[in-house]
Amino acid sequence: MEKILVLDFGGQYNQLIARRVRDHHIYAEILPYTTPIEAIRAANYKGIIFTGGPNSVFDMESPHYDPAILDIGVPILGICYGCQLIAWMRRGEVKTAPVSEYGKIDLTVCGDSPLFDGVPKDSVVWMSHTDYIATPPVGFSVVATTENCPCAAMQNPAEGIYAVQFHPEVTHSAYGDKMLENFLYKVCHCKGDWIMDSFIEDTVAALRRQIGDKQVILGLSGGVDSSVAAGLLSRAVGKQLVCVFVDQGLMRKDEGDFVEQTFTKLFDMQFVRVNCGDVFLKKLKGVCDPEQKRKIISEEFYKVFWDEIKRRAAGDAFFAQGSIYPDRIESGKGASGAKAGSAVIKTHHNMGSIPSDIAFLGVIEPLRDLFKDEVRTVGEKLGLPHELVWRQPFPGPGLGVRIVGEITAEKIRILQNADFVLRDEMAKNGYEKQLSQFFAVFTGAKAVGVMGDHRTYENVIALRAVTTDDFMTADWARIPYDILAAVSNRITNEVDGVNRVVYDITSKPPGTVEWE
Numbered sequence: 001m002e003k004i005l006v007l008d009f010g011g012q013y014n015q016l017i018a019r020r021v022r023d024h025h026i027y028a029e030i031l032p033y034t035t036p037i038e039a040i041r042a043a044n045y046k047g048i049i050f051t052g053g054p055n056s057v058f059d060m061e062s063p064h065y066d067p068a069i070l071d072i073g074v075p076i077l078g079i080c081y082g083c084q085l086i087a088w089m090r091r092g093e094v095k096t097a098p099v100s101e102y103g104k105i106d107l108t109v110c111g112d113s114p115l116f117d118g119v120p121k122d123s124v125v126w127m128s129h130t131d132y133i134a135t136p137p138v139g140f141s142v143v144a145t146t147e148n149c150p151c152a153a154m155q156n157p158a159e160g161i162y163a164v165q166f167h168p169e170v171t172h173s174a175y176g177d178k179m180l181e182n183f184l185y186k187v188c189h190c191k192g193d194w195i196m197d198s199f200i201e202d203t204v205a206a207l208r209r210q211i212g213d214k215q216v217i218l219g220l221s222g223g224v225d226s227s228v229a230a231g232l233l234s235r236a237v238g239k240q241l242v243c244v245f246v247d248q249g250l251m252r253k254d255e256g257d258f259v260e261q262t263f264t265k266l267f268d269m270q271f272v273r274v275n276c277g278d279v280f281l282k283k284l285k286g287v288c289d290p291e292q293k294r295k296i297i298s299e300e301f302y303k304v305f306w307d308e309i310k311r312r313a314a315g316d317a318f319f320a321q322g323s324i325y326p327d328r329i330e331s332g333k334g335a336s337g338a339k340a341g342s343a344v345i346k347t348h349h350n351m352g353s354i355p356s357d358i359a360f361l362g363v364i365e366p367l368r369d370l371f372k373d374e375v376r377t378v379g380e381k382l383g384l385p386h387e388l389v390w391r392q393p394f395p396g397p398g399l400g401v402r403i404v405g406e407i408t409a410e411k412i413r414i415l416q417n418a419d420f421v422l423r424d425e426m427a428k429n430g431y432e433k434q435l436s437q438f439f440a441v442f443t444g445a446k447a448v449g450v451m452g453d454h455r456t457y458e459n460v461i462a463l464r465a466v467t468t469d470d471f472m473t474a475d476w477a478r479i480p481y482d483i484l485a486a487v488s489n490r491i492t493n494e495v496d497g498v499n500r501v502v503y504d505i506t507s508k509p510p511g512t513v514e515w516e
């Protein structure tokens with residue numbers, strides 16, 4: 001398989017670069033700039049991309065790399081910091097720019113370059129830099145400029161080295177994707193063999209070889225990743241797959257039944273549902289502190305989950321989980337070590353570490369090389385229901401972090417019903433795809449109201465809806481008033497125990513997406 005290396009110098013767009021490369025059907029992997037050059041040589045990459053980074057090449061504590069990388073005979077593309085690094089390694093002149101550029105900037109192509117095949121002479125690119133290349137190194141020629149950047153792109157075609165000061169990977173660079181495509185196909189001469197159909201075939205065959213006639217146990221949460229992993233494993237080994245689904249009673253309305261039906265009807269496997277809502281409620285009785293609630297839910301979840309698995313594994317089974325590629329990078333294997341490395345990304349709820357008293361034949365992660373949207377493509381190709389494949393993120397502690405204060409069966413019922421109305425109205429109005437996440441919250445507040453001639457004193461439900469790229473920051477969504485009105489009307493009419501609905505207009509920061 002053809003591979004491109006994205007060598008990570010701590011830039012915020014490193015995953016995006018890899019995503020873009022994969023969109024062109026070439027497998028890309030991200031490694032930190034601390035990766036030894038021998039490992040890079042041995043991996044036979046078709047090309048290497050140096051990412052941007054938050055630092056200055058003048059600062060010797062910034063990420064640098066062995067200059068011998070430029071001589072290994074593999075085409076290289078430097079982006080932003082990566083571009084300056086190439087100039088610096090080859091003794092060009094890098095300086096603090098008299099005018100730093102940020103945002104959309106006009107680019108003028110001034111030389112022949114395979115990078116710019118099919119790119120007009122004048123176009124817009126996305127810039128974000130304070131240093132610039134004042135003089136390119138010997139052997140390099142300038143092929144594009146901007147008003148304040150005398151070397152916006154340079155090249156040394158004889159050595160296959162290209163570098164751009166701007167960010168071709170972001171969509172604000174109008175022809176950025178074309179430039180990346182040119183680098184991959186015209187400079188690196190890739191053919192494009194990373195296709196999801198062949199991924200499924202190859203993975204299924206490899207899983208069959210690895211698992212043989214043994215059992216494989218998967219923790220199924222009903223989320224996208226574990227569901228797609230279940231689909232792949234089911235295709236590979238059918239009934240040898242045991243999926244354990246812990247229903248802690250904190251899922252959305254009817255969700256547990258939906259998951260059960262999907263996997264028992266559509267797929268060949270052994271499906272084990274552990275209903276333990278009552279146990280969770282007992283443990284959570286009287287607990288109001290958000291952190292303590294999270295801790296109890298998580299501990300209890302693992303306890304139930306591993307107890308169930310312990311009864312089944314008996315040392316003679318594989319353990320599978322739905323971890324995906326960003327989970328690996330986020331856990332510090334990407335930009336780790338980079339001075340002022342890229343922002344810390346939230347680590348998500350996963351299966352935790354395997355208890356020491358359970359032995360498995362091995363751990364299988366069939367999605368470990370995929371990005372989220374690739375996982376979704378695989379899910380659709382495997383025939384998983386659309387609503388499962390395109391499901392919004394749902395937190396591990398479930399409705400537990402959407403009920404402020406003590407959790408009771410009654411509050412869960414109210415919240416499930418209110419949340420159902422919200423989802424129903426959003427779907428009816430075709431609005432759900434426009435938002436990253438939306439849900440109802442049981443606020444714990446009570447309000448006075450009037451119904452007929454009677455005074456009421458009932459619960460306040462909040463609606464929360466956000467748009468975001470990465471959930472690190474988020475904006476509250478401007479849902480049309482008509483939809484909000486319909487939701488409010490229906491919740492106060494249809495859900496017993498609610499007499500008031502409010503809309504949360506807090507961005508993140510200072511708020512978080514969830515209320516607890």
Ligand code: XMP
Nearest residue numbers: 348349393394395396397437471512513514
């Ligand atoms: P916050 O509330 O931190 O949420 O702004 C950001 C995103 O993360 C989800 N979230 C969680 N996911 N376990 C999870 O798997 C958790 O404990 C958890 N807390 C929040 C949240 O739904 C949102 O998508």
